[in-house]
């Protein structure tokens with residue numbers, strides 16, 4: 001049985017979390033296709049004078065086995081980008097390749113199947129089903145997809161997340177942090193190509209949020225998972241291997257090499273002042 005500390009200190013910016021910390025650039029994964037990539041992504045809401053250009057031509061590669069934070073000012077396109085990469089939304093232009101599959105080639109049913117099989121989601125508001133137990137919530141996406149869970153993996157995920165004695169509890173009987181850990185377990189159970197987390201700590205107090213970040217970080221470090229997380233919080237972003245900064249629908253820069261919170265804050269300030277990250 002594998003257990004993981006949920007309360008350890010955040011990884012030191014000066015010394016990455018472990019020697020196995022993932023490479024932080026595409027070149028560092030030479031020969032390995034990105035888990036997900038976007039090329040020339042354009043997404044416009046509305047038209048004419050009311051048009052909002054949420055994405056104005058985004059190129060992005062998410063290397064496998066890395067933890068990427070997506071940051072940027074409010075309205076810069078973070079959620080739109082992640083929704084396009086996660087097959088929840090279709091861009092108006094450009095292409096997304098997720099786990100080797102070109103999303104433009106799929107119809108809506110195909111996108112839905114792909115999401116179920118290859119994508120995990122963690123939302124700010126947990127999105128658990130209130131009448132189901134923790135175990136039932138964790139299994140729900142596989143049940144809906146008609147896929148049998150790998151029971152050894154279920155046990156390992158539950159143990160790693162410290163949920164073993166909470167499996168029979170319903171969401172209202174769990175703390176916020178426990179609920180989010182259930183959501184993370186649900187996202188990991190299908191062994192997805194990518195876990196997308198949209199503000200996963202937004203509803204949690206600082207200490208509990210750090211526990212959830214530890215869990216996501218550990219899924220990358222020891223589980224080889226790929227995680228993409230939208231966050232407004234430079235401290236949360238410091239758990240990531242790399243930070244992609246958006247500004248006005250474009251990539252304003254990428255911070256590689258496990259940037260610390262101060263470096264992320266500085267980059268955001270440069271972007272808010274109209275510069276590059």
Ligand SMILES: Nc1ncnc2c1ncn2[C@@H]1O[C@H](COP(=O)(O)OP(=O)(O)OP(=O)(O)O)[C@@H](O)[C@H]1O
Nearest residue numbers: 045046052054072073074075076077078079080081
């Ligand atoms: N469904 C929609 N209809 C119209 N405009 C939209 C829609 N969704 C997003 N937008 C607009 O697109 C732009 C980018 O939105 P998006 O939610 O991607 O930004 P964000 O960086 O995630 O913002 P925040 O940090 O505030 O959550 C914003 O100007 C937003 O108002």
